[in-house]
Amino acid sequence: MHVDAAIRSRKSVRRFLPLSIPRHVVEHILQVAARAPSGNNVQPWHVHVVSGQAKQALCADLHTAATTQAEQHSAEYHYYPDNWFEPYQGRRRAVGFDLYEALGIERDDLPARNQQMLRNYQFFDAPVGVLISLDRRLNTGSFMDLGMFIQNIMLAARGQGLHTCAQAAFAWYHQIVRRHVPLADHDILVCGIALGHEDREAPENRMETPREQVANFASFHGFHEREASPSTLA
Structure with missing residues (x-):
């Protein structure tokens, strides 16, 4: 798979098929992901992979904690701002509305929305x-290095015909995760990643999030129009 195709086809898959993935x-x-850039070659990432019964046991404990003890858990780092502002708040709301619309969940149907949120802790049924x-x-x-490593995982997965979903939701339940994998005391649980084969029939997987045009987030200086034309670059 060409790298452009891997990047363009990567998306957050929220329902996977029950097809196993070999350890190798x-x-x-x-x-492959470990080739990510890393300042002074620090390579700060630590990874724990769960599948089979180990994954089932973890998911069961996470589901219990999320449904009965949510107020007792919190992440060890701040992912989102304390106070949202534009244009970021609008983008956040739009993707949430689009997801629930794809699933046929009304905006005021809080029980259904909560059930969808809880599917995070099943890795959206991914086998890994x-x-x-x-x-x-x-x-x-090192957070920047880690982000590039995570992106590499998702792109390398596409190279194997697989899909992923990066999930910050796990960070809130690091205490539960520590009971199941040897997460060091000095480590922050940053996220989970669901890995598996996409269920192409699932409506939530047909949702495509929009991206801003280059002109809206980049400026160019010192170029000539002739240099930037497609015919010149071909």
Whole structure:
């Protein structure tokens, strides 16, 4: 798969088929992903992969915690701003509305919305769950390195014909995760990643999130129009 095709076809898949993935495929994906850029070659990522009974046991405990003890859990880092503002709030709302519309869930149907949220803790039925952590003694630059590593996982998965969903939702339940995998005390649980074969019949997987045009987020300086024309670059 051409890298452009991998990037363009990557998306957040929220329903997977019950098809197993061999360990060697997951190891290959992680080996490729580990070529991510890393300042001074620190390579700050730590990974725990769960499948089979190990995944089922983790998911069962996560579901219990999320339904009965949610107020007792919190993430160890701030992913989103404390106070939303535009244009980010509008984009956030739009993707939420689009997802619930695809699922046929009304905006005021809080029980149905909550049930969809809880599916995070089943890795959306993916056969493999990947848990990503980072040593808390490192600094902001290592978060950037980790982001590139996570992106590499998702693109390498596309190269194997697989799909993913990166899930910050797991960060809130790091205490539960620590009971199931050897997550070091000095590690922050950053996210989970669902990995598997896309269920192409699922309506939520047909949703495509929009992206801003380059002109809306980039400026160019010192170029000539002739240099930037497609005919010149071909």
